[in-house]
Amino acid sequence: MLKVEAIQAGYGDINILWDVSLSVEKGQFTTIIGTNGAGKTTLLRAIMGLIPLKTGAIRLEGTDISRYETWDMNERGLCLIPEGRMVFREMSVEENLMMGAYPQKSRANAKQNLESVYARFPRLKERYKQLAGSLSGGESQMLAMGRGLMSEPDIILIDEPSLGLAPVIVNDIFDILRGLKDEGKTIVLVEQNTHRSVEMADHVYLMQSGKVILSQNAADVDLDALHDLYFAR
Known part of the structure; x- marks a missing residue:
């Protein structure tokens, strides 16, 4: 449904994303995790056309949308719920x-x-x-x-919905996300709460320094091994 193909992108002369690729299937809950500065928000902004690509392509249902304007993305079924x-x-x-x-x-x-x-x-x-x-x-x-x-x-991109919220509110937000998943919504979640986000996901990507260093079915994820990569241990 949504494919990101070896994209590089950033801000001016500063490159943030380095040959990032990922795939999101219809009805799938995809979680992208990583520390601050890993490039997660930049990736969502690139998908929405908020920053231009230097290389690579973004395809929606086979159509290259890499050069589309941000205001066209809603008409094509993409929605970004931004950080903050x-x-x-x-x-x-x-x-x-x-x-x-x-x-x-x-x-x-x-x-x-x-x-x-x-x-x-x-x-x-x-x-x-x-x-x-x-x-x-x-x-x-x-x-x-x-x-x-x-x-x-058709695809909901959600950036750090639990950021800065009290634990009881975080529970409410994840309950809402669970409800959206149960309804068959296609969701891409950027989140630092690894336990909650991996538990809910179908597929997990881990980003570090602007690159995808892990792509795995959520059911196969070993959280201890994931945290070792997450914290670069």
């Missing part, structure tokens, strides 16, 4: 959610999808008139996820 939430702080919860329905393909079902998001995130329903900037960290993460789901994505 990045909600529109001066807009209400509901206005934020409706921004997620901006792509042409999802506008007709906006009201129906809004009710679906409220059913999945009851706390957002309670706060639908509240300014997004007044939400807690966990509520902001739920809002960012709900906004992404409003675009009816």
Whole structure:
């Protein structure tokens, strides 16, 4: 469904990704783990067209999307739920959610999808008139996820959803991710919580210094060996 083929990318003259390749199948939950600076966020940004490729290709259903603009990606079924939430702080919860329905393909079902998001995130329903900037960290993460789901994505890219959240909220976020997986959603999760993310995954990639150093079915992953690689022991 989604194939990243030997890409190199970075920021200006600084290269971050070095010949990175990975594959995501339809309905698969893929986890990408690694320490800070491993290139995980840069990889998601490259997939979404936020930074240009220097070499390689990104293919969606066989079509090379490497040169497409970021604003075209939603129309093609890709959605990025970014690190740090990045909600529109001066807009209400509901206005934020409706921004997620901006792509042409999802506008007709906006009201129906809004009710679906409220059913999945009851706390957002309670706060639908509240300014997004007044939400807690966990509520902001739920809002960012709900906004992404409003675009009816075929592939959901999620960057560090548990970052900076209290353990009880982290449990809620992973319960939501579990529900999305059970519904057959195609998910690519970037996460540093190795236990939780590997437990949920179908396939695991480990990145280090801008390279993929491990690609393995989640069922075959030895966490002790994974942590040895993770911490470069």
